[in-house]
Amino acid sequence: DxxxxxxxxxxxxxxxxxxxxxxxxxxxxxxxxxxxxxxxxxxxxxxxxxxxxxxxxxxxxxxxxxxxxxxxxxxxxxxxxxxxxxxxxxxxLALRMDRHCDNASALADFLSGHEAIDTVVYPHHESYPQYDLAKKQMTKGGGLVGCVIKGGLERGTKFLNSLNMLSLTANLGDTRSIATHPSSTTHSKMSLEDQLKVGITPGFLRFSVGLEHIDDIISDIDQALTKSK
CATH class of the missing domain: 3.40.640.10 (Type I PLP-dependent aspartate aminotransferase-like (Major domain))
Known part of the structure; x- marks a missing residue:
């Protein structure tokens, strides 16, 4: 706030x-x-x-x-x-951020209705605990989408290995969509206890949603979720 x-x-x-x-x-x-x-x-x-x-x-x-x-x-x-x-x-910047945000919002909607996903984290999604505050402070929801995959780390690993188009790095904000496993990369120096305190579970995934066509982004994520069963 x-x-x-x-x-x-x-x-x-x-x-x-x-x-x-x-x-x-x-x-x-x-x-x-x-x-x-x-x-x-x-x-x-x-x-x-x-x-x-x-x-x-x-x-x-x-x-x-x-x-x-x-x-x-x-x-x-x-x-x-x-x-x-x-x-x-x-x-x-303005042109790119509009596309990042529109794609991220569409991806959040897709993931929120997918049987393989427990939780979706996106500031401008109505399920977000501080949705009203995010709407007040931010004109759009940004280009990052988080989610918790059912099956934890084991299924999450299979999912990441099944992606074809998305890049697997710890970066964000690129033109290309990026998938990251925070527990083993960006937050790996934190203890498991401290990770859990900030919502970083072993099954938590982060997407930096790029500028590709949204249908291509969702298609790659959807097929990887299917293969990870």
Missing amino acids: LEFIGNLCKENDIIFSVDNCFATPYLQKPVHYKADLVIHSATKYIDGQGRVLGGAILGSEEYVKICYDYIRRTGASLSPFNAWVLSKSLET
Whole structure:
């Protein structure tokens, strides 16, 4: 709840920093909720094609100056070429995010009605616990869809190995749709207990829904679910 946290931080003189990488500036604007700093892994949706590494830190001159001084001393500087690629990518951010979101919403609807899926996690799906809050803060639901497959890790492994079109990586925000098993990749350094506390079960899957035709995305996922029985 960005509005609640923003007010709480202002009342108590706390710096309010928001990682807005998944939502992007197109879908969510934390500065409207009194965020002091907004950060992005530009490697993801801002690039949008998995080409370059980069990041962005946005905020008041006071706070950005502190970050700038630290980055200059530690060498975490963006190369000129990467900066050029990212600036060009921003020209198509709105167009790409509309397609990512539309595809992700359609995939969430498909998965929610599939017999092999226990739970679907998508902010703008009505089953999402904070659906009303997500609708308030985000103009669309974003390009990431999570789900829990029945049969846990064993069936999940068979499913991932049966995909033909989707890429199997730990990245997100690419033009190509990506399937990830967070428990063994992005969250593998966490203990099983800590994973479960944040909803990362052995059967949890994450999809970074790309720009392909939605029929092709659903078709590949559907046939892989069938083969994983």
